[in-house]
Amino acid sequence: MSKITAILLAAGKGRRMKSDVQKQYMLLNGKPLIWYSLDTFEKSPVDEIILVVGPGEVEICRKNIVDAFGFKKVSQIVEGGEERYDSVYEGLKAAEDADYVLIHDGARPFVTEKIIADNIETAERERACATGMPVKDTIKMVDVDNYAIFTPTRDHVWLVQTPQTFEYPLIREGYEKLMEKREKEESEDDRFEVTDDAMIVERLMRTKVKLIRGSYENIKITTPEDLVTAQGFVEIQQG
Numbered sequence: 139m140s141k142i143t144a145i146l147l148a149a150g151k152g153r154r155m156k157s158d159v160q161k162q163y164m165l166l167n168g169k170p171l172i173w174y175s176l177d178t179f180e181k182s183p184v185d186e187i188i189l190v191v192g193p194g195e196v197e198i199c200r201k202n203i204v205d206a207f208g209f210k211k212v213s214q215i216v217e218g219g220e221e222r223y224d225s226v227y228e229g230l231k232a233a234e235d236a237d238y239v240l241i242h243d244g245a246r247p248f249v250t251e252k253i254i255a256d257n258i259e260t261a262e263r264e265r266a267c268a269t270g271m272p273v274k275d276t277i278k279m280v281d282v283d284n285y286a287i288f289t290p291t292r293d294h295v296w297l298v299q300t301p302q303t304f305e306y307p308l309i310r311e312g313y314e315k316l317m318e319k320r321e322k323e324e325s326e327d328d329r330f331e332v333t334d335d336a337m338i339v340e341r342l343m344r345t346k347v348k349l350i351r352g353s354y355e356n357i358k359i360t361t362p363e364d365l366v367t368a369q370g371f372v373e374i375q376q377g
Contacts, residue, residue: 143236145229148244149218174247269352
């Protein structure tokens with residue numbers, strides 16, 4: 139049997155929330171935001187959860203989140219890094235005996251057990267997959283002066299979400315290559331912006347990533363307005 143590990147990222151600073159409390163610990167209907175995705179992964183088919191938190195937060199998170207709510211599948215809590223990709227890399231190093239890893243943003247509280255199961259099934263078949271949904275709105279590509287230059291067909295444009303799931307050796311090697319590139323880069327102009335994990339597999343490992351449907355409710359809490367929307371989702375779910 140394959141070992142399935144979830145890397146749950148909770149190390150973000152959340153500057154756009156305009157709050158002294160980091161967004162993953164902000165309360166949503168009386169529970170910390172990170173509780174929601176942790177609870178879903180706890181109930182899912184994954185074998186273990188590695189929780190990546192900010193510097194100095196390991197013991198606080200262990201006491202106030204993991205132990206307080208009785209999450210049994212959290213096998214390790216590790217400190218993340220300055221950027222998201224640094225935090226993912228720390229999580230990957232802690233998951234060395236995994237066969238497949240799901241990488242999920244803790245600020246997406248509405249991931250479902252079905253989404254997780256679909257990710258696992260697809261990754262076992264395709265080696266790499268990412269959750270997403272087709273866009274509803276028309277998308278415009280613009281130039282540096284914000285003039286529209288191209289309108290892609292909506293049928294071929296998706297909003298990408300997490301989890302994103304990979305065969306462990308594939309994503310680990312991709313991140314090793316990324317870190318090597320970072321060490322050699324002499325300026326910001328040398329970099330390519332890393333906005334999700336699938337990019338690393340696509341560009342550095344030359345491997346196709348299968349997109350699978352998630353949910354339009356699988357939003358990322360980034361701004362205060364998102365928290366209001368999330369509260370509405372929770373109230374609807376609770377009837």
